[in-house]
Amino acid sequence: MIEALINMVLLTLLAAIMIGVVRLRNLFAVVILSSAYSFIIATVLIVLDAVDVAMTEAAVGAGISTVLMLAVLFLTKTEEQKPKHSPALPLFVATVTGIALIYGTLDLPAFGVPDQPIHTHVGAYYLEKSVEETGIPNVVSSVLASYRGFDTLGETTVVFTAGIGVLLLLRRNRRRNGKNGETS
Amino acid sequence: MRLDVILRVISKLLLPFMLVFALYVQFHGDYGPGGGFQAGVIVAAAVILYAIMFGLDAALEAVPVRVVEIMVPLGVLIYAGVGVASLLLGANFLDYDVLGHDHHHAQELGVMLVEIGVLVSVSGTMLAIFYAFAGRGR
Structure with missing residues (x-):
């Protein structure tokens, strides 16, 4: 009961922040609002008992990506230009997508129903055998790092690839700027 | 000149706690929520x-x-080195059981090493991206 109330308050706040983000033209305010959005999402995740995801969201979503956005703002203007086209078509697309998504949720099982495949196949096996087979009480850790070590290796490689990609793009520009500075 | 003395003092006080919390999240990941990715982003944020x-x-x-x-x-x-090590010891890729004498210890050792790999890669990537962006305005 109280959990539902908390969730409702948090989700209402999310909607309010989103309306603010859409309506504001000052990009600095938008960046700060999206940081607040991430913090509230992190709180929602804590209510849902996903503390590790909440930690990631608070550190990456609210912290690091906000800083990166501010660094980008430092390089550009902080005021968004007025849109040149009418917002009718994007509004229509967003409304139709939203209705389709809400329609899709109608078929979802209720929250936490125990007889769903996710709880009956390997999930139940992990919960029963994790301590016995790996000696690790936190099932999330044992699934991530031991049972599904290949997946996590792939995820680490994705992070690595993203880092290398950004470095290649941004560092090449830096070197070219340096060269221009020397010749001109 | 600088008027942000409160912020500077507070963040100086906070930094060691942030780093210790990151280590806690890293090495307590077997028992509580957390792991390499979370610890990595906390280190980078610090x-x-x-x-x-x-x-x-x-x-x-x-x-x-x-x-x-x-x-x-x-x-x-x-991370991949742990896999290769288990290959060389005669088991499958990323099969931790051969890393130690006791089955549970081997699993815990493997998970710990792998999580350290995730920590290093994630915090390195986050900081590399930050440095790349922050260095451009100058």
Whole structure:
């Protein structure tokens, strides 16, 4: 009961922040609002008992990506230009997508129903055998790092690839700027 | 000149706790929520806070770009290295059971090493991206 109330308050706040983000033209305010959005999402995740995801969201979503956005703002203007086209078509697309998504949720099982495949196949096996087979009480850790070590290796490689990609793009520009500075 | 003395003192006080919390999240991941990814982003956030409050140059002195750029591939190498080690010891790739004498200890050792790999790669990547962006405005 109280959990539902908390969730409702948090989700209402999310909607309010989103309306603010859409309506504001000052990009600095938008960046700060999206940081607040991430913090509230992190709180929602804590209510849902996903503390590790909440930690990631608070550190990456609210912290690091906000800083990166501010660094980008430092390089550009902080005021968004007025849109040149009418917002009718994007509004229509967003409304139709939203209705389709809400329609899709109608078929979802209720929250936490125990007889769903996710709880009956390997999930139940992990919960029963994790301590016995790996000696690790936190099932999330044992699934991530031991049972599904290949997946996590792939995820680490994705992070690595993203880092290398950004470095290649941004560092090449830096070197070219340096060269221009020397010749001109 | 600088009027942000409260922010600077508070962040200086917070930084060691942030780093210790990151280590806690890292090594207590077997028992509580957390793991390499969470610890990695907390470490990166701590260094970024330091860079914001005390200037990019101070952060670059504490954590140089070279170190960060080595960390990005090093983490993946640690992770894959655990897999190769288990291959060389005669088991399947990333099968931790051969890493120690006792079955549970082997699993815990393997998970710990793998999580360290994730920590190194994630914090390195986050910091590398931050440095790449922060260095452009100058």
